[in-house]
Amino acid sequence: MIFHSLDFAIFFVLVVPLYWTLPHRGQNLLLLAASAVFYGWIHPWLLSLVATVALVTYASGLGMEIWPSRRKTFLWFGVFVTFGVLGAFKYFGFFAENVAAALSLAGLRVPRPALSLVLPAGISFYTFQAVTYPIDVYFGRMRARRSLVDVAAFVSFFPSLLAGPIMRASTLLPQIEGVRRFSAAAARDATLLLAWGLFKKLVIADNVGVIANKVFALREPEFHVLWAGVFAFAVQIYADFSSYADIARAVARWLGIDLVRNFDHPYLAASPAEFWQRWHISLSTWFRDYVFLPVAYRISGRLTAEKRFGLDAATRAYAGGIMVTMLAAGLWHGAGWNYVLWGGYHGVLLALARLLAPRRGRRRRARRWLRPARAAGMFALTAIGWLFFRETDGSMILRDLALSPFQASALGRQTGAYLFFLAGLYSIPLWIDSLWSKLGGPSLTAAMAREDARLDGRLVAAQALLAGTLVAGALTLHATTSLDFIYFRF
């Protein structure tokens, strides 16, 4: 089921009132049943996968508690089976293709795999979410749970099931276990967040998505047309993915559950590290905690303190750790070399930024006014990354990077300018939202975070007006072509 569908609207209107009439255990059972309907709506067989993952992670946690001497065995059981499901469905074809290609380079003829598996929607998200449970139990961050219903509701929690945010067991499970009370303030803010999410998806992401799709369908786009298309894609992917996260958070809030924020105006970032603190936060912190820190720690343990290539041990450990992490993060996005390239590119950016940071530390503090220019520079670097991400054909990437603005035709320049401004026009609300946040404007959608907030009539009036304006905008300007959420395919 997708959020911007009539099916989901009916589902939501039925589930929420019923949910609040039930006692706590009943609510959790309903959450589980609703998640099954939500996911099974795509295809019932998908339920077998999420059920397997839920059962395995539950058993793994329970095993660690019952047989403490075999904790490691149960940890690996949980991790291997969960990632095994992900690997089999997402990477089997990619792996087999590449092995066959490598062997054929060596002169060996290997038949291409006849088995082609369909990628189940959301599998990268719920497997990454589920695997935090055995890991956190193993490291003593939380105790194993006895209730299969609670663990299964955590693994399959429908608002974040298909495209995140990726919740940690230690964050979401206690909320599922705890008694929840309906908060009208939270629901009020969630309503505005829902309207904003729908607007971003239907008006911004889908309209600029049409531009990006058109440009990336061209055989030989000229320089200006190509980069206008890349700009459109940069807007599309942010609006599309953050809209899903907003709607997911809004729906969860209506159910009395707080999901983590997944985006914090990433295009305001002035450095690669800051970008990753603002972009897909739940995934980047997952990779930081479960991949980067262990890898960097292991690398630093093997390094000598003396400088190599003019780099101290800490910098070398960071560079090694970040490259491994970002290549893995790239591969997480899709079974394709372009995603690996995209991850590697960001790894290089992060490592370079770290190398250059000490030298310009003082200068940076002195020139805060340069921040807008640095943010624009970072946006340009991010856009180059989006080219690798969007373009699946390696030869096209090379061709695109070799394009010169000076060889473009007049029509190519005019078309590029037209598409750039059109994408810019559709994305104005997105930039206003970011600037509003940057200038310190009060958040209209964050009552849950404001423990001491008082009911402010002006705030409510502003919320009501804004929610209505967003609905009117979505009705009037929604794209005629409705595109799938981009991150569904990951």
Added chain:
Amino acid sequence: MPSSGSPRRQRLSLAAVILGAAIVPFGLRAVNAVTRPPGAEPSYIPSVESPRVRGPFDREAVEALREAANDVILIGDSMAGTRIHPGHLSRLMGGRGAAALFHPGSGPAYWYLTFKNLVVNAGLHPRTAVFFFRDENLTDTLFRVYPSALDRVARQREPVLDELLAARANGRYFRVHRILTRLYGHDQARAWLEPLIVRAPVAWSATRRARKRLLERINNEVFTLDALRPMAAADMASASGEALDFRRNLPTSVLPEILRLSHSSGIRVAFVRVQRRPGPDGPPPQSAALRAYVGALRAYLEENGALFHDDWGDPDQPLSIYEDGDHIAREYRLHCTELFFRKNPEVFR
């Protein structure tokens, strides 16, 4: 959880935001009232259209047709327009007239209304009316329901077409869409707001004509089917799924109504499926579903006494005669007219 204000006030504030989300869009009606030109009237296809100012019916075309008393009437979109030269066809026919009622960017609703209002109900008696179409267009009633074109051929009320469009648009989604449209009138707001946005980036162009020309060039020269990657072009050119289920789409298509008019008026009808852009090595690829669709269409038409001709795979229409997309280059128009004449002897018998 926040403890701001009393629970009652919090609930009221929630109700206020939900009401705001539902009520503020009514402001679009006020905007429409300001932006709408006077003279808006209920549409002739009210199931899918709100009241608006309609363009005039093309009475001059009816008069001209009546005066010419043609033997053959040709109906279609730019596919037919780039292939058939009516003057040359008349010469090939030995002086008996052929009139072309082509409208670029038109669809089956337009073709049906043209046949009904400009030919049958106008009392004309051509021997044959020929409809040109691509693949599954004939049974896709919602394809290109453009008011600017339809106004020229629609009467004050078009209940049959309205019923067909309503039936086609009768899913749950369309029902909700209709209710929301009637409530808020957002389609009218869209009618002026969307073109404003689409044209805004070329506002620097000096004249309206220059702006229009630039947008046309972007569409016709940059994003042509030719310029697309092969897979993208194939995807864009081919219909799939339910659109290719002939039996499913027939009851909500204009086809039975065209045949009924044909029988009642005694005007024979012929249908020509034009060939889409071929590849360098041969005719355009066809999916199994499309082949099955065309087979079912042919059988249905022939059962009902209509003529059917399929251009697909015609060796006399290689890639070299095509210009942009599925259009034929201007210099091959006469060639295609001759092909049409030669390969459809029954039409001219």
